[in-house]
Amino acid sequence: MxxxxxxxxxxxxxxxxxxxxxxxxxxxxxxxxxxxxxxxxxxxxxxxxxxxxxxxxxxxxxxxxxxxxxxxxxxxxxxxEGLLLDEDDITAWHKGRLSEAKTAIFQKRMAEDAQFAKVVANEKNLTDSLSQYGEKQLKSKIESARQSLQSEGFFEDTAALQQRGLGKIVHLGNRRKWLAIAAAAAVLLSAAIWIFLQRQPDAGKLFADNYQVYQDKISESIRSQLDEPGYAGNPVETEKWQEFLGAMKGYPNEVTALEAFLKKYPQEKIAHFYLGQAQLAKGQFELAQSNMEPLAHDADFEEQWPAKWYLALIYLKLGKLGPAKGLLDELKNSPNDFQSKAKKLYDQLY
Structure with a gap:
């Protein structure tokens, strides 16, 4: 060779x-x-x-x-790594329509790539600016139409008409006025539709503005209880909660250990709660919903109000505005740590 x-x-x-x-x-x-x-x-x-x-x-x-x-x-x-995400994905993210799989990749890229996060923010700023510009242009057109109708005598006051013996009957004298009426109606209808669409809530942005990872508030309490004399004589309970503390070491970035714990102890509500929180942090919204829903409606669960708040955010992210509003209505009308946030978010959805 x-x-x-x-x-x-x-x-x-x-x-x-x-x-x-x-x-x-x-x-x-x-x-x-x-x-x-x-x-x-x-x-x-x-x-x-x-x-x-x-x-x-x-x-x-x-x-x-x-x-x-x-x-x-x-x-x-x-x-x-999220390197194949494009402008359509960024737009879908802002509108809360990005798929669950891509959402996890998107959040990871946002956290690790400052330049990408800046592009996402700039895209939102541009969209908002265009919306404001469009609204100004529409207002200008409406004012122009109003002035045109004014010049045609369309807005003659009632007193002037009554002086001519017309009472409340308005006689439109010519074809141009009928055309003006039709044009005004079209402009006003377009304005109403445009304003209605602009006022529709941006679920993706509202979720991003309100979501914060739920901190581990249970592990320290369990450690203290395990140190109490009463637990020393109950090795089964001691072993269970020591396993739970081990599963919580990777929270909120790890879900596997909590899933394994729940296979062994499926009735432990607090484990379902923190698993749901970890799934939410990873963008696994449907899985988080399945863990959080029973807890949000369980009056005996000690973390029911946090479960309601985070379930409302999950519904919002998934575009389920009706159930989200229902939970927010409960939260804003009852004393709890999320009451003021719930009221503000509820108002933004209307």
């Missing part, structure tokens, strides 16, 4: 390792040239020289498959 087309070079090609441009050209030429030293050596390595061509084809195929595999792995890696 030609010294340049070495066994090591072929192995590098097959394994998908990066080759220098010159090395890659040598291998490709050798694979495509039936009279090359590589082809001759393949023939010499087999009992039948006819096997050389299939062997060369196999090498070429294996190299191509490794390259495709590496490209696929690279694409998957870029996807998980």
């Amino acid at each position: 030609n010294q340049e087309i070495s066994k090591e070079l072929i192995e590098k090609y097959l394994s998908g390792d990066d080759l220098a441009k010159e090395e890659l050209a040598l291998v490709e030429k050798a694979l495509s040239d039936s009279g090359s030293s590589l082809s001759n050596e393949m023939a010499a390595m087999t009992s039948n020289g006819e096997w050389a061509a299939p062997l060369l084809g196999g090498i070429r195929y294996a190299g191509e498959q490794n390259l495709k595999k590496k490209l696929t792995q690279l694409a998957d890696s870029m996807q998980q």
Whole structure:
């Protein structure tokens, strides 16, 4: 075999390792040239020289498959890192319409990439600015239409009409006034529709403005209770809560340990609560909902009000505005730590 087309070079090609441009050209030429030293050596390595061509084809195929595999792995890696997110994804995020899978990737990219977070913020600022500009333009058009109607005498006051013996009957004298009325109606209807659409709540932004990761408020309390004399004589309970403390070590970034704890102790409501919080922090909104819903409606659960508040935020993120408003109404009308926040958010949804 030609010294340049070495066994090591072929192995590098097959394994998908990066080759220098010159090395890659040598291998490709050798694979495509039936009279090359590589082809001759393949023939010499087999009992039948006819096997050389299939062997060369196999090498070429294996190299191509490794390259495709590496490209696929690279694409998957870029996807998980959020490097393939685009403007449509940013818009969907602001509107609360991004899929659960992409939401987790989006939040991770936001946390790790300051430049990306800035782009997301700028996109929102631009959208808000365009909305304000559109509203100003609409107001200008409405005022222009009003002035035009005024000049046509459309807004003659009642007193002037009564002086002419018309009472409350308004006689529209010509076709132009009817056209003016139609134009005004069209403008006002368009304005009403536009303003209505602009006042629809931006669920994604409202969620982002109100969501904060729920802090671990239970572990220290459990440690204190385990130190009390009463627990020393109850090894089963002691073991259970020690396992819970172990599962909480990764909170809120880890859900696996809490899931394992609940498989063993499925009735522990507080574990369901913190698992739901961890799932919410990871953007697993449907899973968080399934853990939080029973607790929000359980009057005996000590963290019922926090469960109601965070379930309302989950509903908001999922676009379930009706259930969200129902919970916020309860929160704003009852003494609890979330009362003022709930009232403000409730008002923003109307």
